[in-house]
Amino acid sequence: MTKELGNTGLLVIELMKTIKKYFKMYFLLVKYAAAADLTYWQNLSIGLLVEIFYQVAFLAFFAVIFFQTKSIAGWGPFEIIVLLGIDTFTSELLVGMILVNNTRELPNKIWSGELDRNLLTPVNPIFILTFGRPYFPSFISALPGFFLIWYGLVKLGVRLTVIGLAGSMLFFILGFILIVNMVLDFSLLTFFFQDTQTLPKIGERIAFSFTSRPDDMFGGFLKVLFFFLLPVVYVSSFSAKALITGIDWKYLCLAVLLTLISLIFTKWLWQKAIKNYSSASS
Amino acid sequence: MENNHVIEAIDLSKTYLIRKKEQGIVGSIKALLKNKFNEKEAVKNISFTIDPGEMIGFIGPNGAGKTTVLKMLSGILFPTSGKVKVLGFNPSDRKSGFLKKISLVMGQKNQLIWDLPPIDTFHLNKEIYEINDDEFDKNLKELIRIFEIGDILDQQVRQLSLGQRMKCELVASLLHHPEILFLDEPTIGLDIIIQKKIRQFLKIVNREMKTTIILTSHYMDDVKEIAERVIVINQGSIIFDDALKSLSKRFANYKMVYLTLNKEVPKNILSKFGHIIKYEYPEMVFKVSPEKVAETTFFVLKNLDVDDININEPELEDIVRALFDK
Ligand SMILES: Nc1ncnc2c1ncn2[C@@H]1O[C@H](COP(=O)(O)OP(=O)(O)O)[C@@H](O)[C@H]1O
Ligand SMILES: [Mg+2]
Numbered sequence: 140m141t142k143e144l145g146n147t148g149l150l151v152i153e154l155m156k157t158i159k160k161y162f163k164m165y166f167l168l169v170k171y172a173a174a175a176d177l178t179y180w181q182n183l184s185i186g187l188l189v190e191i192f193y194q195v196a197f198l199a200f201f202a203v204i205f206f207q208t209k210s211i212a213g214w215g216p217f218e219i220i221v222l223l224g225i226d227t228f229t230s231e232l233l234v235g236m237i238l239v240n241n242t243r244e245l246p247n248k249i250w251s252g253e254l255d256r257n258l259l260t261p262v263n264p265i266f267i268l269t270f271g272r273p274y275f276p277s278f279i280s281a282l283p284g285f286f287l288i289w290y291g292l293v294k295l296g297v298r299l300t301v302i303g304l305a306g307s308m309l310f311f312i313l314g315f316i317l318i319v320n321m322v323l324d325f326s327l328l329t330f331f332f333q334d335t336q337t338l339p340k341i342g343e344r345i346a347f348s349f350t351s352r353p354d355d356m357f358g359g360f361l362k363v364l365f366f367f368l369l370p371v372v373y374v375s376s377f378s379a380k381a382l383i384t385g386i387d388w389k390y391l392c393l394a395v396l397l398t399l400i401s402l403i404f405t406k407w408l409w410q411k412a413i414k415n416y417s418s419a420s421s
Numbered sequence: 422m423e424n425n426h427v428i429e430a431i432d433l434s435k436t437y438l439i440r441k442k443e444q445g446i447v448g449s450i451k452a453l454l455k456n457k458f459n460e461k462e463a464v465k466n467i468s469f470t471i472d473p474g475e476m477i478g479f480i481g482p483n484g485a486g487k488t489t490v491l492k493m494l495s496g497i498l499f500p501t502s503g504k505v506k507v508l509g510f511n512p513s514d515r516k517s518g519f520l521k522k523i524s525l526v527m528g529q530k531n532q533l534i535w536d537l538p539p540i541d542t543f544h545l546n547k548e549i550y551e552i553n554d555d556e557f558d559k560n561l562k563e564l565i566r567i568f569e570i571g572d573i574l575d576q577q578v579r580q581l582s583l584g585q586r587m588k589c590e591l592v593a594s595l596l597h598h599p600e601i602l603f604l605d606e607p608t609i610g611l612d613i614i615i616q617k618k619i620r621q622f623l624k625i626v627n628r629e630m631k632t633t634i635i636l637t638s639h640y641m642d643d644v645k646e647i648a649e650r651v652i653v654i655n656q657g658s659i660i661f662d663d664a665l666k667s668l669s670k671r672f673a674n675y676k677m678v679y680l681t682l683n684k685e686v687p688k689n690i691l692s693k694f695g696h697i698i699k700y701e702y703p704e705m706v707f708k709v710s711p712e713k714v715a716e717t718t719f720f721v722l723k724n725l726d727v728d729d730i731n732i733n734e735p736e737l738e739d740i741v742r743a744l745f746d747k
Contacts, residue, residue: 175537178577253530261549418492
């Protein structure tokens with residue numbers, strides 16, 4: 140009994156150490172990405188401008204829609220603004236943490252042999268492939284998201300509660316993990332289909348096109364698709380709802396379950412992929 | 422099993438399955454479904470053992486299978502068959518305990534962060550390999566001394582020369598004091614002087630840090646200067662595995678005669694003495710068996726108008742080339 144407890148204790152300490160190691164590593168990676176980008180501040184400013192342009196264009200698109208109609212799938216303009224604020228985070232963090240230099244680059248890494256090196260560092264290779272090279276400008280351009288959320292909430296007259304905030308963050312984190320796994324899974328298919336840059340892009344497209352949509356828009360087959368198979372609705376839509384109207388516990392449980400499944404699936408896919416891997420000939 | 426080898430390979434083979442390439446994503450889906458493969462036997466049933474502290478050169482022509490062997494030893498590739506143990510581990514499991522004890526450097530492939538000074542990569546490796554502060558400081562200091570990179574630590578990697586980058590690359594891969602260092606063509610593309618330097622550094626690393634070093638190359642110079650033992654590999658098989666010295670003893674049963682002529686002669690005039698390797702007037706090179714050297718020299722001096730004559734041991738380069746040609 141005491142021995143059992145001792146083991147669990149050790150395990151927890153081990154786990155904490157590992158988590159600390161990865162956080163420390165990630166902090167360094169972001170710091171270096173920032174430093175590298177700052178040496179090319181022209182690039183940084185252009186990158187920022189591009190990201191902000193996207194956001195403005197996107198907002199304008201919704202503004203146009205609200206000229207025509209009072210609500211989208213039951214969501215009024217200020218609810219949509221909260222949603223878009225959260226989605227600014229989602230998409231910018233997705234771009235900055237995952238896409239630009241990582242999952243999108245997987246085919247190149249396989250082709251160039253860089254993956255070999257990743258495999259030989261004593262760090263989880265999935266971590267490196269997913270987070271190894273952050274793209275810094277997106278971390279900055281995620282920030283206006285705060286303003287949108289704040290503005291939307293004020294206009295709606297919502298009073299934030301600790302529970303609502305916690306629920307929203309939980310939805311965001313789970314939803315984000317789900318999206319990352321989805322994007323990563325599409326990238327991993329590169330191992331089986333070799334050529335093309337297409338596969339990583341498919342995952343990205345799905346993420347970008349649908350995370351910003353209110354979940355109530357989807358019914359029938361689309362509901363099955365975007366709630367279960369390509370679970371894009373949790374990260375922005377459900378975390379917005381958690382802030383505005385409260386936590387939907389049923390879907391929170393579902394999100395937890397799906398997250399577990401997707402983590403397991405990704406791991407399985409990775410193992411298949413790497414078994415198939417024959418390195419680049421050099 | 423009594424075992425103080427750091428590496429033990431038994432009947433190791435690697436066959437690449439090359440999926441027949443078709444254009445586009447539809448094509449590749451088709452290819453995937455059809456499961457059509459070409460096979461390429463890159464490494465065939467090789468066996469060898471390596472002891473701690475050894476410095477070994479794997480040599481062989483392009484496509485011989487050197488890189489494939491290193492990839493199996495370091496754990497990048499699963500062997501198709503056979504057994505391999507490195508430091509008691511099965512490399513392709515890629516256990517972190519194993520990965521922390523080895524390093525692989527591939528010439529021209531960079532691990533340094535391109536836009537930042539090398540010192541930043543070193544710090545990142547500190548986290549990756551979980552090196553504690555004292556050890557890191559000690560190792561870094563030692564390596565800066567050995568590789569003479571004190572003055573370039575803070576320069577952006579992209580501004581360094583190829584040679585400087587290779588030095589930093591090696592430092593980055595040695596910070597965690599690996600027990601085995603695998604080097605795949607480490608001097609490729611470097612100029613002669615830097616090549617020489619790198620070899621000297623590696624010798625120091627081997628001597629002072631007791632690192633087992635296994636290097637592949639198709640430059641004989643690499644091997645000649647640093648490896649005490651060579652493994653010659655050709656078309657996936659080991660054709661020689663012994664001390665460097667016995668390579669020439671075993672295979673070089675001839676001498677090289679270098680002539681500079683004053684007057685052109687027919688090519689076949691010396692063919693009864695030995696095999697002509699090169700004849701581009703006024704230079705002529707041919708090999709003769711040791712017992713015919715005197716006779717040949719006599720004939721040459723008597724019958725040809727020579728400006729210069731030299732008789733030498735064959736170059737290792739030539740020995741190896743002769744081996745491959747068989
Ligand atoms: N990833 C790969 N896929 C298919 N064939 C490969 C691959 N890597 C190497 N080969 C083939 O295997 C043989 C051995 O290659 P390699 O080990 O790179 O030789 P070396 O390093 O001695 O030049 C070559 O014929 C090469 O074309
Ligand atoms: Mg090679």
